[in-house]
Amino acid sequence: MNNTLFNTQSAPHIPNKNTVTKVMLTVICALIPAIMAHIYFFGTGLIIQILISVFFALFFEVISLKLLKKPIILFIKDYSAIVTAILFALCISPVAPWWISFIGMFFAIVVAKHLFGGLGQNIFNPAMLGFAIVLISFPQAMSVWLPVQEISHYNMGLLDNLRAIFIQQFPSSVSFDTLTQATPLDSIKTGISQELSISEITNSPVFGNFGGLGWEWIANFYFLGGLFLIYKKVISWRIPVTILLTTVVFSLPFNLYNADHFIGPIQHVFSGGLMLAAFFIATDPTTCCSSHKGLIIFGIGVAILTVLIREFGNFPDGVAFGILLMNLSAPFIDKLTIPQAFGQYE
Amino acid sequence: MREININPNQLSSFNGGLHLKHHKTDTLNEPLAIASIPDKLYMSLRINRGNISKPVVSVGDIVLKGQIIAVPDSPNGSYIHASSSGIVSAITTKQTASPDTDFATVVIITTDKKDQWCQRPLIDNIEKLNSQDIITAIKNAGLTGLGGAGFPTHLKYKSENISTLIINGAECEPYISCDQQLMIDFPQQLIDGIFLMLKASGAKQAIFALEDQVGGIKSKLEKILAEQNINNISIIKVPTIYPAGGEKQLIKVLTGLEVPSGGFPINLGIIVQNVGTIKALNDFIKCGQPLIDRVITVAGDAINQPQNFKALIGTPISHLLELAKYNPKNTHKIIIGGPMMGFAMPHTDIGIDKTSNCILALSKENTQQPADTLPCIRCGDCVNVCPVNLLPQQLFWYIKGENLEKAREHHLFDCIECGACAWVCPSQIKLVDYYRYAKSELKYLDFKRKKSDLSQVRHNLRDERLQRLKDERIAKRKNTKLRTGDSAKIKRDLQATLDRVKNAKSIRDNQHE
């Protein structure tokens, strides 16, 4: 009789070849078109920012894993830190000083991720927490943005970007004011505080056809990447769809009530980080809700908070805060939206 | 009784599910083979979880084919018949081809290869059988659900309000093709069997559910139905989505109704029967053959001749693997059941039982995990595939943190352990293991809770009793006191006695002087 011992690992016996690494790589791939567009409009600064952020992210990841005595290679290979770093780099200005990335990544990786237990255990989206911290702490450095290259008087080359990022030295041939430009949402905020009407503000060259100049195209590419993720079933359609719909529906009444003072729905969607957030950040599965109903509530919450902060808050863009606040409430939403199991009808 | 109307063009669906590669053509291309009688039969007496029948033979007995060797010990038990003739060489506790390879009593029969039948209970007047006769026959044939859980079939027919009989020919798991083989080879027997089942249940209609990926069977069956002018059996193809063959899922797909949580199909007036069970009933009524053999698929990438076998219950896995020319060097895992819900066997010296529908021998490449287990990233893929609308990642979260009551609140006990969540998990977490652990632990904790409640009641009763006895004692003492009169009189009497003693003493003293 044959008494060889076989492997008795439990079912499923033919595993799916899906892995966390693949999920993360898909996200990175989906970001590539938007990154290209970003570089086209704002120059090579983003590449440097991504490289710096990835470097710091991996640096903090290795240190944290080492201190927590977790296997380093296994967790580096999941690429989650790299995704965090890229998302963070996409949020900050292409010429933000290098230490912005350093501080942002410290809070993202060490505080938001590893202090809460590492991969999959975090309450807050690491990239958004890091971004919110630097946004609150260094508003000056964060608000310096570049104009779109086609309307700019001076296009910063790779060397100029490097110097700006690492030693905060901008080219001296042109004045600082012509070199830099506020973001569209920032311009609106300042414009409104100077009692200009929205239509007056959006007449400025910062704005394009329906959103911020350049921004609208980057948003379109985020949208494309997001569709790819939905097609690949990496994210569910629920959060992006509810965020975009709610933003439009919720901002419309304000805009109709006083179109001079409140930003229009299209502007809301296409200028600023809403598209990035809707497809890539709010959908971070670790920090959003788990049930289908919960995801929809989550999306609605993010959109409402974003619009409220943009319209009434002090910050030009409120997506980061909206997402962080909804991250906080996700466990409660989950508790209230436990789905009815099969056969659990009354 | 609820009327159940089914529109084959408008089937319902359940949430989630998986589209898996079915791997069934290899075995279906080969004809059904009859497995030879092995040297030894390992007759497992395990019926289902917690029910092991009682052996009625002893070591050294000569048994004949079809002879009863074990009788039910509990209402959920069933008869077990010897699959072939021979001598009972041992009755021991051994691993069986069951979930977790549970240990159970196994009767080992050394066969004499003569395959000698015992007296078969032949029924003359099949037409005249009434419902009760058939149910008794089901019980005597030792029929249990051949699909999976091994629930004794006769227990399903207790209710009077049965409107529909669903015949489950949908095998949702990859590789397993034994039911399809049965439908290809024995369509007439199946139709006859369905008539018997209809009679036993009192149901008006029968629905024969097939998977849409198998061709030819539906037309074959429909031809027979048309020839014999039968119109209360309808044949419906259901989409091949794992786990559409689970009985609750199948009912949902066919009727749009959900079996209530914790309930059975009978609550909807439905009985679901596997095609194998139907065939076995027909065999017993027509030829007097109890459930002693079944069709079993032997497949997998370590098998050179994947095939369906008609094998005796109790045939060792090793015997069937050799018949199918397996490659021992290449075999990494031996699985009883399908690749999604089956259980890996530690060795091949185990006999198949009534519920074993498939033996899979898989190579290392095919079973290999692509990566190491990572923490859950809550991606929600499991939520999307769960056929019973659970939140697998939340359940996992609570179970990992030993918060089992919370898992119960999240409907842990509705989990059907189909393994869809574990299959899609990008972190390679064996989620079903966690759910099975939590279910077993919760059942245990409930048992303990019940026991501790009982202890509390008994302790309180004892305290009451002791208090009562104490009160009675005090009352009794009081009573005695009352009988002896009041204390003043006792004191006076005592004083009088003392005085008398004193007086006597003084008189004695005086006399001395």
Next chain:
Amino acid sequence: MQPIFSLLIISAVALIFGFIVMWVSKKFRVEGNPIVDQINAILPQTQCGQCDFPGCKPYATAIANGEVPINQCPPGGDEGIKQLAELLDLEVLELNPDNGDEKTMDMVVEIVEEDCIGCTKCIQVCPVDAIIGAAKQMHTVILDACTGCDLCIPACPVDCIITIPAPMPTTIQRLNKPTLYNYINQAQKL
């Protein structure tokens, strides 16, 4: 004058609110389970006395009065302590080793009937009346009612009581908790 006024007003307001609070607390009082019963429901009801109290209820009463810590119940084990801590909003403590260790397996006692002399001593100490028998008659344990408190073992003059694993319905099979991060565990050992 003004400070006196403000003093009076504030006092009046305080008084009014005080009354409102009183009224609300009376009106909407939740007739909950008394805390002793809630604690008692968590205790395992073995009535073993290892907590230095004569039974579970007295220990529950003592916990409710804040006289003793919650870590004196070995049969309840760490799980019980966790539940008590949650109920009473206290810190989770380690089980006090003075009270005994948590058993890894559920045990009950059985009387070796050949050796029993029928002295009824065990019957008298059994807290749940799980032993039946009479003087000079052989005793036996109702296994399903025995809590495994072991109080009868020292009471037996002929040491004829032994512990055996508790009988369990066959439908209950405890499985081991799966281990998740094999790699993490290995790495942490290094």
